[in-house]
Each structure stands twice: as C-alpha cells, then as structure tokens.
Amino acid sequence: MTTEAPAADLLPFRAADYRADPAPYYARLRREAPVYRHPTGVCVVSRYEDVAKLIRNPTLSVRKLDFGVADPLHDTMLGQDAPDHTRLRRVTNRWFTPKAVEKWAKVMQASVDAVLDEAATGDGTLDAVSDLALRSTFDTICHVFGIEPAKMLEIQKYTYDIGLSLGPGSDEDDWRISGEAFEWYEEHVRGLIAHKRADPGDGLIDAFLAAQDEGRMSENEVVRTILLFFAVGHLDIKHLIVQGVRHMAEHPEYIGIYRDRPEARPGFINEILRIETPEQMVARLTTQETAIGDTTVPAGEVLVLLIGSANRDPEVFPDPDRFDHTRPVAAGQHLAFGSGQHGCAGQVLARAEADVVFTSLVNRFSTIELAGEPAFTHTEFLRSIARLPIRLR
Ligand code: HEM
Numbered sequence: 001m002t003t004e005a006p007a008a009d010l011l012p013f014r015a016a017d018y019r020a021d022p023a024p025y026y027a028r029l030r031r032e033a034p035v036y037r038h039p040t041g042v043c044v045v046s047r048y049e050d051v052a053k054l055i056r057n058p059t060l061s062v063r064k065l066d067f068g069v070a071d072p073l074h075d076t077m078l079g080q081d082a083p084d085h086t087r088l089r090r091v092t093n094r095w096f097t098p099k100a101v102e103k104w105a106k107v108m109q110a111s112v113d114a115v116l117d118e119a120a121t122g123d124g125t126l127d128a129v130s131d132l133a134l135r136s137t138f139d140t141i142c143h144v145f146g147i148e149p150a151k152m153l154e155i156q157k158y159t160y161d162i163g164l165s166l167g168p169g170s171d172e173d174d175w176r177i178s179g180e181a182f183e184w185y186e187e188h189v190r191g192l193i194a195h196k197r198a199d200p201g202d203g204l205i206d207a208f209l210a211a212q213d214e215g216r217m218s219e220n221e222v223v224r225t226i227l228l229f230f231a232v233g234h235l236d237i238k239h240l241i242v243q244g245v246r247h248m249a250e251h252p253e254y255i256g257i258y259r260d261r262p263e264a265r266p267g268f269i270n271e272i273l274r275i276e277t278p279e280q281m282v283a284r285l286t287t288q289e290t291a292i293g294d295t296t297v298p299a300g301e302v303l304v305l306l307i308g309s310a311n312r313d314p315e316v317f318p319d320p321d322r323f324d325h326t327r328p329v330a331a332g333q334h335l336a337f338g339s340g341q342h343g344c345a346g347q348v349l350a351r352a353e354a355d356v357v358f359t360s361l362v363n364r365f366s367t368i369e370l371a372g373e374p375a376f377t378h379t380e381f382l383r384s385i386a387r388l389p390i391r392l393r
Helices: 016-020 023-032 048-055 068-075 084-096 098-121 128-145 152-164 172-198 204-213 219-250 253-260 262-275 347-364
Strands: 035-037 043-045 125-127 282-285 290-292 295-297 302-305 368-370 375-378 383-387 389-392
Touching: 016 375, 043 048, 048 282, 048 290, 048 302, 068 172, 068 219, 084 098, 084 204, 084 219, 098 125, 098 128, 098 347, 098 389, 125 128, 128 152, 128 204, 128 219, 128 347, 128 383, 152 172, 152 219, 172 204, 172 219, 204 219, 219 253, 219 262, 219 347, 219 368, 219 383, 253 262, 253 347, 262 347
Parallel strands: 043 302
Antiparallel strands: 035 043, 125 389, 282 302, 290 295, 368 389, 375 383
C-alpha cells in the first residue's frame, strides 16, 4: 500500500466518465492504492475493511476539519465531535425512533397517495424525482418540523448548491455558489423561526427553540440544524426512492417481487442503497497516528472514506456490481448510512419512506415504464438523478 501519488490521477473527480460511473475507478483504487494520496492532498481510503473501521474510530474528528465555505455546518451534529455532538444529537433522537417514524410514514403515505391519485386520473406519466420523491419527502419533513410545505424547489436547489462545496474536487465557483446558498438558507430559516416564535406549535422546530431557551442549543445551532434537516429530509432519500423506481422500471420482475413477497422488501432497499450509494464519501481528520491496513498516517491527515467504493468491495459483496436483493446483507453491513457516532440519524425514516413509495406503486400499478431518459446529476460527493420520467399503468 502507498500514500505516494501514483503517476496518474486515479480519482479524477471532474472527468465526465468518472462522474457517469465511478465504480471502475473505485475498483482500480481498491486493487492498486487502497490508501491513496490524491493530488488535492487528501488521503482516500477505498476498501470496505478500512472504511468500516475508520468510520467507527472515535479518535477521528470532524470538528477539526476545515469545512471551508460550509463552515456553518460545524454548528450541527454533522460537524461536531463528542461531547457537543452528543448534546446536539440528543435533541433530535426521539423524533426519529421507530415509533415516531410510524407517525411520519402516515404523512408520507397521504402525500404519495395524492400524487398517485393524480397520475391515475391523467395519462399516468410523471417525473419520479420532483412529482413523487421530492414532493412526498419534502411534505414529510415539513410536517416533522411543524410547518406548511413551502419553497420546495428553492430548498432542493440550494441544498444541491451546498453539496457542490463538500467534495474534495470542489473549486472557487462551487464555493461561491455554495456560499450564496448558505446565505439564502439562513434568511429563509430565520424567517421561519420568527413565525414560530409568534405562533408556536409542537413540531421539531419548536423542540429546537425550546432547547435554545433552556440553554441546550445556541441560536446558530438552531438555525443551522434546521438547515441540515431540510437538506437530509429530502436529499439522499430522494435518490434512494428514484433509484428504486428506476430499477423497477428497468427490471419489471421486481414489481411482482416487491408486491407479493414482503420479506424481500428490506433486501431490495438494502441493495439499492449498497449499489447506488447516495453519499459516496465522508471526511474525517486524524488526531493521532492512525493505522490503515499496512499504512500508518500521521495526525492532521484529511481522510476521505469512500463508502461508495466500500459498498462495492468484492471481499465483502461477491460480484459487487450485480444487483441481488437476496444477498445476505445484514441491515448494517453496507455503509450507505455511515456508521459509528455520526451514523445516519434518519435511517429508520429513510427506509420507511422508500417502502411507502415502493409499496404504493406496486399495489396500484402493474407496469412502471421509463417515459424518457433519466437525467443524472453528480457531484463527487453525491450521486443523484435530477429527472426520471415514468409512465404508470
Ligand atoms: C437514503 C437516505 C439517506 C442516506 C443514504 C443517508 C446517509 C447518511 C450518511 C452517510 C450519514 C453520515 C455522515 C457522516 O458520517 O459524516 C448521515 C448522517 C445523518 N443523516 Fe442521513 N441519510 C439518509 C436519510 C436521512 C434522513 C431522511 C434524515 C432525517 C430526516 C437523515 C438525517 C441525518 C442526520 C441528522 C445525520 C447526521 C448524524 C450525525 O452527525 O450524528 N438522513 N446520513
């Protein structure tokens, strides 16, 4: 293993074919340079065994990482180490337990039903991204917040813009766009808070404001945590839903499997998450000398943990590029939700939301067809689909 840069850039974040499909690049990296010093200076880790260990290693820091223009995210649990991380996470924990999620799934169901009712009365065509996945996940997170859904398309756009600055290949243009997105968000969220102060309720935003009044959160932490939940409430989950719908459209046998064999459903969702991992990477900073396989890196290294690559590691997932919903994947084996103290706080909700959409589709329609080419978007950090026209019959 080496941390020296090989002659060629093994991870050309900006190359079109890398963006279209990073899997072959990941495979080469795992074989030739599993601990790879990228030309940008970061140290990229690509094998499952290493990524899984490091993502759970409590000596690694996110607080000490330079987030650049995304610095406001340091005021959220995503950018904090213990004990502040624990303090912030505690405020939201009870909002995403399996019991709470039962309630949110009903909201999601009503939103999905409304979209599908409309499709059923029309010619059955819709965009699985904006009409179905975005609409229903956004309605749900707004309900959790205790607010009326508003500014959905702006929130989608500015969240994507923030994502541009989070990847190691980001440049000055990305930072500018991302900085403007933070400004828009801060103003929007502060407006929502002013309304809530004037007209309180019992949603998650009210819980944040109560935590602020009791000294458990600062004002900036409240503003930026609301921003975080707006983002995570629709972003990766939209990708999971749309990839699942696309998979059913391209492999119609999954419509029957999902409808008739409820025991197969968790395996289907896991396999979409594994093979189409929405967040391709997470970053950490070493605070002490850290062993990664045969390599030792010093304190102060920025580690990029490539969970998209770990999830395709043949050592753990034989024939990794093949979709196989019967794979014996224990719920926690793929790393799409991260793991350890920063492991996804919304994963129960995410699985439930995806299941509501897939179950509703297969129970109401026997055919899901692509009605146009999918439009992919891709930052090196987040793989996503911007548009997926489908026809339901
Ligand atoms: C398919 C959907 C989702 C995927 C793939 C996903 C993925 C992830 C990943 C990889 C992380 C870890 C980040 C890191 O280690 O730096 C994370 C953290 C987080 N996720 Fe999700 N997520 C999803 C949906 C959601 C939803 C629906 C919510 C809540 C509404 C949510 C809330 C969070 C929060 C709050 C964190 C930060 C946890 C912490 O730092 O302690 N996520 N998610």
